[in-house]
Amino acid sequence: MKDAGGATSDAAEAHWRAALAEGRFLLQRAVNSGTVVFPPRVAEPGTGDPDLEWFEASGMGTVYSVTIVAQRHPEAPYNVALIDLDEGARMMSRVDGVASDAVRIGMRVRARIIAEGDAPLIVFDPVGR
Amino acid sequence: MGGHFPRGSSAIAGLATYGIGEAPGFSSLELAAKAGLLAVADAGLTLGDVDALFICLPDDFFAGLTFAEYLGLTPRFTDNNRTGGSAFMSHMITAALALSAGYIDVALIAYGSNQRTNGGRLATSITSNRWDAPYRPLFPLSSYALAAARHMHEYGTTRAQLAEVAVAARQWANGNPEAFAKGPLTIEDCLASRMISTPIARHDCCLVTDGAAAIVMTRADRARDLARPSVPVLGAAAATWWNSIAQTGDITTTAAAESGARAYTAAGIGPADIQVVQLYDAFTINTILFLEDLGFCPKGEGGRFVSDGRIAPGGALPVNTNGGGLSCCHPGMYGLFAIVEAARQIRGEAANQLPSVDVALAHGNGGTLSSQATVILGSAATV
Structure with a gap:
């Protein structure tokens, strides 16, 4: 597997966590099908295709x-x-930056990496309101 | 093509429950052993006849080995399959195939838990996976809450409709001496109960009780000659689509849509032929999702379907006639209790016995709506 910076690793989860610790939210994409995979795996679910590439998530979601x-x-x-x-x-995940009972x-929402406990964590904030 | 099931070739020959509600002083192993012995005796067999063991216990990952040793069984086949509360339906599939193939002769399927008197909480070693856990979902409750919230969003299902499920279960329980939770329960009581993880409040949740259950399966021809009315297994199927609730596709459709369809095909019947339904109701949303996925109403209509007492005593479709996990018992993995109630209805000996039941369905759920398994039982007249 190759990531956006050219590094390779077969240990998908460790690679993902190392990137997160550097402030990057990575996803995997199956090169052949284009399917996006999360949580990170050693192969595309359903096909077993090991040809996955890393890319940085836009962070946008619903x-x-x-x-x-x-x-x-x-x-x-x-x-x-x-x-x-x-x-x-x-x-x-969790939606921060708004009262819990206002989450719809x-x-x-847009991703943000915070430190919680002793680990980086991805949370989301509302956007476009 | 796979999925063939030997319709009617095996049968439930004996069954029992034990210690439902509170069984102070008993270990889970002791409760399971008591139920197992009662089921073997109910079939008119002896322990020495049992040559296959199917079990999971809440507190022992080697339960198959422990239970065999405890009762002095030397099974030629031991199955400790754990797919959560659906495990027992999967046990029945394996037992039916092995019986039909002549690999085993007498299967004992047993379960027991002392979780109420030994702690008072759901006894499980299972937790959220490490991707989900940092967000602190209540496990497993918040997973069901996420499914319920989406169902309400997509289909307009209401908390009052969820409450209909709890009220119907309580009404059945009120007629069942074995049931743990009895007494009046109204929609208003449910709506006013303590919120836990929206939209699931306290009365949307199953009980935490002790209890044990067991069944004995043999080939159908042998079951016909034994002590009790034979309950042939007409069809059975299991399906697994995910583990974490974050990994679903459409969160409002479970693998019951697959397990149910395959079980109906095996049995050669459809939902309209089912006279009584036993569903694993860990939470009120389960009953709604499974009634939809098993074809009793269209997807999204479950909330309206259960309204106005349709699944309660006197309603058009009797569901969870023992009171279910919501009001009869929930010793942690409920699937086997659903099977026992379905078989009791066919044998004509249920507490809330319905007139002349020939076909009953029992459906198990495991994990967080993850593993689904459906068993269709018939009377001797159906084979």
Whole structure:
């Protein structure tokens, strides 16, 4: 697998995490079919084609579904969302920058990499409102 | 072409439940053993007749080995397949094929859990995968909530329609002495119950109980000569489409659409022929999704379909006549309890017995709407 910077790795997940730590949100694309793959894999699901290339996600997406998780007082509720990335893959994430109960299915969002705990994490912010 | 199932060649010859509700002091293994022994006795067989074991326990990944040792079984075939709460339907498929092939003669399928009196929470070692976990979804509840939220968005399904499922389950439970949750329950009660992960509130969730169940399967010709009415397996099929809820295509359509269709084909019947339906209702949305995916109503119509008591006692389609996971019992992996209730309806000995049931469907769900498996049972008259 070749990434946008020309490095190669067969260990897809480690490669993805290393890129994320450098501030890059990568996706894989099957060279032959064009299918976008997330989470990263060693081969295209369905075909087993190992010819995958890395590319940097636009970060743009749309909320496919969302649930608001209640917590015991005084902890604030938080949202858990499924985001359809513009490139075609879907991921679980969270929409920040807006009250949880204002997150709507169909909302356009943009990815942002934050530090949470001791690891980088991809969250999304609403755009175009 | 694959997928062939030996229609009617094997049958449920014995069944039992044990310790449903609260069974203080019992381990999961002890509960499963009790149910297993009762099912073998119900069939009029002895432990020495059992030559194949199918089991999963919530707290033991080697349960097949542990259970065989515990009861002194030396099975020629041991299946510890774990596809979550649908595992038992998959066990039945494997058992039916092995019985039909003459590889085994008597299959014991057993399950037990003490999760209520030993902690009071769903006993599972399964969690969100590492891609999902940083976002702190409640596992497995938020996965079902995401499916329900999308179903509401696409089809206009309402929380009151979800509540209809819980109310119907409670009404069935009120007629079942074995059921754990009894008493009046209204739509308003459900809507007012504590929100957990929108749109799923407390009354949309299955119980946390203890309990054990077991069935014995033999070839159909042998089952006919045994102690109890034979319950032939007319068709069965399983399907897996994903594990994480983030990896679905259309989140409102589950692999039950495939498992159900294949099970109907195997049985040579369709949804209109099913007289009673037992579905794995871990959450109220499950019942709606599975009624759609199994062909009882069109996709998106499930919420309207369950309204006005249609699946409750006296309704047009009896669903979860024991009270289901919502109000009868939910010892962690409910699938086997759905099978037992379907078989009891055919044997004519269910607590809420329906008149002359010849065809019943039991559907299991595993993971987070991930693994789906459907079993269609018949009376002796159907083969």
